[in-house]
Amino acid sequence: MWCFNCKIDQKLDQLILCKELGHDIDSEGLFTITNYDVNKMKETTEESKPKNPVTILAKFATPLMTKIIVSQSDNTRVFVVVKMNNHFETIELDKKNPKAYDWLRVTAFDTLKQMYSEETCGNAIGFLRAKALMKEESKRDEIHLRVAYVNGEIYYDLGRPDWKIIKITRDEITLIDYSKDTPMFIRTPKIAQQVEPNFRPEGNPLDEYVKICRMSNPELYKVHLISMFLAGMPMPAMGMRGHAGASKSTTSSLTKRIIDPSGIKNEDNLKSFPHGEDNFVTSLYSSYFSGFENISYIDVETSNMICRAITGGSFEKRAQYTNGDVYAISLMRKILINGVDFTISQSDLADRTIIYELERILEDHRKTDKFIEDAFQRLLPDLLGQIFLTLQKVLGTINEVEKQNRILPRMASFGIYGEAIYQALGHKQGKFLELYNDSIKKNLENLYDSNPIIPCLEYVLGDENERTIQAENLYKQITGFATSEGYTTSKLPKAPNGLHNWFMRSKTLLDDNNIKVTKEINKQSKAVSGFTPNATIYNIKRIVSTQTALDNELGL
Template identity: 30%
Template sequence: MEKEINKNTSDYEEEEILNEEDNATGVWKVITIIESANLDIFLDENNTLQVLLDQSTGKIVELDSDTFKNWVLYQCYEHDKKPPGTESIIKAVKIIDTKTRLKTKNTKKLYVRVAEEGSGVFWYDLGRKAVRYDKNGWAIKDAPVLFRRFNTQKPQVEPLQGKGLDDFIRLINLSSRDDEILLKTFIVSAFIPDFPHPILVLHGQQGSSKSTTSRFLKEIIDPSTLKTRSIAGKQQDFTIAMASNWAMFYDNITNLTVEQSDQLCRSSTGEGVGQRKLYTDKEEVVFNFKNILGLNGVNCVANKPDLLDRSVIIKLSRIPESLRKTEKEIESTFEKMKPYILGECFDIASEAIKIEPSIKLKKYPRMADFAQWGFAINEVIKTGGEAFLQAYENNILTQNEKAVEVNPVAVAVMNLIKSDKVGEITGSPEYIYKKLISNAKQYDLDYMRDKYWPKNSSWLVRKMEEIIPNLEKLGISVSHYKQGGKRWVNIADKTRAKVDINSFTGGSLLVKDGWMDADFINEEIRNSYYEFDNEKEFVTDEINVDEIQF
């Protein structure tokens, strides 16, 4: 309804009323033009409205994006031969947003590069077409699923039947047969989505082609104009990058903060990452990533136990000068083999999809799904599932060693228990803390300057909790418990042979640091002899075995 303009209305107020009417007309014109285009507008898995702009290319944009608003601007110009006001477009988009949310039941999931359509049916986005692969093989087709496509993404080359994976592995100067098995498995498994993939950690001296290897892996799995990148410091930047890539490879990393390690862990295993849509928006969007991730550096940059548990560590050897080639030569060789690498990956993936459901492992490591798929993949390529499991187990042992090497508490515990004559120590957290520091001084190690070293005994148990699984793999057990109203910590070297106290017929048994070297000593004996003085040192150094009643 038009607003009435009376004789008492000022010229300024009259102009405002007419502008409101013109604006309203402009908004409805824009809405009419948008709706007449019969666009597919739907809600994605994050409750964000998306628009399928072009059926032929599968181009999808957010309704509230600059890209869509620019498209609207052009459509209006084509219709009226003059552009609408910016405010009219903003209001029109807002009205369509509200109207669609209230009325639509049209929801669709969007994918980045790789998708699972149903049980055992997968799609890989080439750009315009896609590869469909299942247990019966693979073919290039139009995909029924919708892929997000971003400006940084590149179309993938069409795969060709043939062999290329072994040729690619020969381009890389790997240090061991185990590393060859694990790298092949990592590459092929990257085409199987929706399970936690391990983070690939490449390390080696300068000149070992860490950066080149990372770039090639990105080109095989998820080509982009940005082949490698630096790791983001801010959570928002990290989340945006993860949401717009299937595979991410971080180059020349020297150090990871605790926050960055946690971000990588969460993005590898599919734990939720929450983020506001806008700084001023109270609504939070939760992303559940299970991305393909890789890191490289001169040293093994994974330094937190949780990150190491989720990693595959591969060492690259320095390439001798006599075998080096120019970047142009290597790139040319790689580009020629890339279609065949892809073709072979889809061949292997198809066969692995066929046999994976029937595989049951005797035991599963931390990254259980990767072990399951890795077994299937290596059965297909004739390496053998058991050979893969052995290579992976060896790698896990390396992970544990690395976790201990970079953790000052773990190093201190290892040095203390290995230097102990009996190989088992029990005491209060305060006592163990003092022993660790005292032992460190004997080895000229200054743990107190390390930022990961607990500042007091109260934090010691918490820090020990982080590395208990890694120490256990190396034969060192660490436990803590309450008894008699006090807290106790026990450290034991399980690789040492135990001496059965029942084999003694007399004499005395040395008690080292307040703990007899025997799990079999009953609680009564422990309660009788383990008493602290005011200095929290054990009063009794020797126990006469003849006095002990068995």
């Protein structure tokens, strides 16, 4: 029989219970259930069920996320743009991110007038993150720290509480609101607020600043400093080298405070070089520009890591230390290193670093830390204004500058933009590349001191472009030349049979200098070949590119 209270057809014991409870029972069987009644009952039943709070929060939050991006460089991370305190910000959808569930809890309470626990908010955030990662149509894009260079426009995050950012185009510089229409920025604990730039600077603050720092090669440094504001392209690392009392740490800290401050004090802006690749990646991830101090030795592994970070490379990271899952993370960062007497012994890093030799400051020229700090704080607004105005000029001339320069250094982007910056600072065309190439040559000279393979082989070749020589004779010529020229012989092979390994270890140097070395065993008689049978023979050859040969032929 139909029970109007329970809205269901009851039988047997359940019917007896309904009667005992005094429910309205259709004892005469006059009530007929229609499809309309069934659907209505389902709706009523669904409405009467308690709703899952995670479902409520997920549905509530979805329309509030005006932009959802899966990181292009780390596809395990999801970021969203949401409104907070009348402005937009970026938060990462992660259960471990306190800001994410704080936003959800407060926003839900303000709108729904309901208080949800951290666990409920965390579960809702975890669901939203999983949904974004699982959806094929989710947008993958670059997530920016501090600086973005997109579609010919430069954006700089001042780190202001209201999230206003600077936008630089070839026509103007404006302060705009952060929104879903701008490049996506994130902020880490290492992103400190920058001072407001003054776009009507007095005098030449760049010149005044390099004088305060007593910077060697000041014109190259000024270009290098400004180039660090160009995100998304490889720029050489800065190397500050000098003995105690040369103000390496102060100069390094001030450089970082101009580009990407991590705090208002010098000590907030430098860190020790981390041990291992995993820690290195973690250290780089939180800052656009990283300053590492007290570097004493750069081994092959460290050199390779720095090179990959400068040019943009992929690093492997473990998802959790409790399992073997790994994922790839891509990084391109701006880097500074300093130390007393560190040596760059790898050609890849030598080509990607500009070294500034800082001289020890004499006692009668020393300034107090307070004097330097006061002068820096006075200069910084004008300094930033001059830098941004220079970048605006660069955006207007870069296409023409690129047409002007056919022969570029290994770091081609720095060569082109460096020349544009140099011209924007009021210098003549073509001089910047000379400054830069001279700096790289000095690096290579230092590199040859630790591994003189190129001078040795140039000596063996002499005026010839190719020479075939027996191992014993080659070894004798190399060691004789290195000894007479004062090179460090401890880096040379100990015997002729060590030449092959030396050449293999130095392959990058050989490639960079267009020299090819091949090895074979002589299978002919001495009368035919001129070499001892079964002796090791090396062929040393200068490689002349097709383009170079054509240029020579055309007299270019």
